[in-house]
Amino acid sequence: MRLITILHRRLPTLIEFIIAIVLVSCVQVHLTPKTIPESQIIVSTSAEPSTFNPQLMQEGSGILTFLYEGLIRENGEGEIQPALAESWQISQDSKQIIFNLRKNLKWSDGVPLNADDVVFTYKDVYTNTAIPSYAKDFLQIGQNRRFPTVKKLDNWRVEFTLPQPFAPFIRTTKLEILPAHILRSSITNKDSAGRPLFLSTWGTDTPPNQIITNGPYQLETYVPGERMIFRKNPYYWRKDDLGNPQPYIERIVQNTVSSDDTALIQFRSGGLDFFQVKSHYFSLLKREKKKGNFTIYNGGAQTGTTAIMFNLNKGTRNGQPLIDPIKSRWFNMVEFRQAVAYSINRPRLLNTIFGGLGALQNSPIAQQSPYYLSPQAGLPVYDYNPQKAKELLITAGFLYNNQGQLFDASGNRVRFTLTANASNKVLQNMAPLIQEDLSQIGIQVDVNTIAVGLVVDKLMNRLDWDCQIMDGFPMTIEPNETINFWSPEGNWHFFNRQPQAGQTPITNQEVADWEQKIADLYIEGAGELAESKRQEIYGEIQQLSQEYLPFIYLVNSLSMVAVRNSIQGVKHSALSGTFWNIYEFNLTDR
Numbered sequence: 001m002r003l004i005t006i007l008h009r010r011l012p013t014l015i016e017f018i019i020a021i022v023l024v025s026c027v028q029v030h031l032t033p034k035t036i037p038e039s040q041i042i043v044s045t046s047a048e049p050s051t052f053n054p055q056l057m058q059e060g061s062g063i064l065t066f067l068y069e070g071l072i073r074e075n076g077e078g079e080i081q082p083a084l085a086e087s088w089q090i091s092q093d094s095k096q097i098i099f100n101l102r103k104n105l106k107w108s109d110g111v112p113l114n115a116d117d118v119v120f121t122y123k124d125v126y127t128n129t130a131i132p133s134y135a136k137d138f139l140q141i142g143q144n145r146r147f148p149t150v151k152k153l154d155n156w157r158v159e160f161t162l163p164q165p166f167a168p169f170i171r172t173t174k175l176e177i178l179p180a181h182i183l184r185s186s187i188t189n190k191d192s193a194g195r196p197l198f199l200s201t202w203g204t205d206t207p208p209n210q211i212i213t214n215g216p217y218q219l220e221t222y223v224p225g226e227r228m229i230f231r232k233n234p235y236y237w238r239k240d241d242l243g244n245p246q247p248y249i250e251r252i253v254q255n256t257v258s259s260d261d262t263a264l265i266q267f268r269s270g271g272l273d274f275f276q277v278k279s280h281y282f283s284l285l286k287r288e289k290k291k292g293n294f295t296i297y298n299g300g301a302q303t304g305t306t307a308i309m310f311n312l313n314k315g316t317r318n319g320q321p322l323i324d325p326i327k328s329r330w331f332n333m334v335e336f337r338q339a340v341a342y343s344i345n346r347p348r349l350l351n352t353i354f355g356g357l358g359a360l361q362n363s364p365i366a367q368q369s370p371y372y373l374s375p376q377a378g379l380p381v382y383d384y385n386p387q388k389a390k391e392l393l394i395t396a397g398f399l400y401n402n403q404g405q406l407f408d409a410s411g412n413r414v415r416f417t418l419t420a421n422a423s424n425k426v427l428q429n430m431a432p433l434i435q436e437d438l439s440q441i442g443i444q445v446d447v448n449t450i451a452v453g454l455v456v457d458k459l460m461n462r463l464d465w466d467c468q469i470m471d472g473f474p475m476t477i478e479p480n481e482t483i484n485f486w487s488p489e490g491n492w493h494f495f496n497r498q499p500q501a502g503q504t505p506i507t508n509q510e511v512a513d514w515e516q517k518i519a520d521l522y523i524e525g526a527g528e529l530a531e532s533k534r535q536e537i538y539g540e541i542q543q544l545s546q547e548y549l550p551f552i553y554l555v556n557s558l559s560m561v562a563v564r565n566s567i568q569g570v571k572h573s574a575l576s577g578t579f580w581n582i583y584e585f586n587l588t589d590r
Helices: 059-068 117-128 180-188 260-268 279-287 323-330 332-344 344-354 384-396 425-439 452-462 480-487 513-527 531-548 578-582
Strands: 040-045 072-074 080-082 084-091 096-101 149-154 157-161 216-225 227-232 251-256 273-278 292-301 304-310 359-360 415-421 444-450 467-474 551-553 557-565
Touching: 040 273, 059 216, 059 227, 059 578, 080 084, 096 117, 117 157, 117 180, 251 425, 260 273, 260 425, 273 384, 279 292, 279 425, 292 304, 292 384, 304 332, 304 425, 323 332, 323 415, 332 384, 332 425, 332 531, 332 551, 344 359, 344 557, 415 425, 415 452, 425 467, 452 467, 467 480, 480 513, 480 531, 513 531
Parallel strands: 040 251, 415 444, 415 467
Antiparallel strands: 072 080, 084 096, 096 157, 149 157, 216 227, 227 251, 273 557, 292 557, 304 467, 304 551, 304 557, 359 557
16 A cells, blocks of 8 residues: 555555655746756655565655656646657547657666557556556456556557546556566566566565666665665656756655654754655744745645544454454444544644644545535535534444443443554644544544554555554545545555455455445546536545545645755645656755
């Protein structure tokens, strides 16, 4: 699961969603860029990759922005732009798309990049049923979930044929293109269990010079628990208007920093060049801008919000239920989830945790999206109302004792564990307030803060959690980019996740009618080309999401980032993150 938001050159990833990796922003300054020998910038992350294989990353996927590009890209406004493909043509029936690659593209080892790499990536990796690729969710089309076919027309042209019109397809091709000359043998060769060697290729013990890339940088050094260093890719294709090769900055040093507080200390002491400004740091940093020679920039409303979710998986693994059956019955009652939503004092969270710098969130779709449904247009909301919460619980058969403690109809005390990422200060501060709110309606909540790696493991592999609070739940401009959260087979369908390729099977798992309905509507919306009809479909999705509450949305903060004044060319936006145009970054003497 690529969580945390944030580097939106690619589709939303889990780690993009559990933690917040450093984002940055800056105003555009018109300077004549120049390469400075051994120039470097220093960033930080609290999540290291568990692998350097782009399709298998569950953590640390933000580094892919430095390393890879797709056929197209998105700029800071969320607009589609050419990348490895310089142009494309769409047939009249919208089912054939021909991409024209740039000439003279090369991989970081100097080997030509051509149509063979595109066909290999989509045919042998993305749509390979033996590979648990995150990209697979975004390429399945229609109710039959068929993949597009891809073929090489010549060295520079690739044709995709879709089983039916698919509105998001062009935007989907921002997915990373992978090197066929390096990885093809790992697909065809199998291990003793018959699995492709691809599944164990490019682990974190791989020498960095063997990680072949096509983006602005290549991996130079990896010291586990300390840092990664990225060096300018000498074969990167971009040049500026004057013909100067890009990127301008030679090295990026990404330090591993255990917590937000530690990153703040390092930024204030000059050890970091970028720092994501959470609202509770804003007042302090605002006072220190001149002294610290940095500027704080506001990129607008985040496209990743805070939310909580309950584990609705009723399945068993190796004969044991994933969730205590007693708790599972509570979690799967819509009245229970609605009561929890009414009981959380979200205005208090906004004012206490975020200092008022944000807004209450009620939808799985970003407010910047043309498909967003506002409360005024009919989106259900759960304003703070603990009395309403209690009434719902009583109606659902729950009981209160003389001390105001909540019990189910069988006499079981209502108590569960709320898990939070220990390295995320926002979540650490929110969890106790939610715990206090739920105590007011008689529910006992045990807060368990754990390392982000264990959070990912629980969500992706073990599936043995009660309730999870998240920061950076991805909301996108194109709704289909979160279908992996909503499709029952999706890799990030966390609230009722099915095992993926190679994982231990689950038995007795159930998919609720509303759950399948939302998935079906996502499929229908992606296949509809008329914008008015798409808006209607995604409006219904948002209404269903808010009625059944697989995710209870909390607060959406502002995207604020502090950047050293010596770094120019940054065009941070909440939509695309900070490093989407890393190749334009430049250093000055300021």
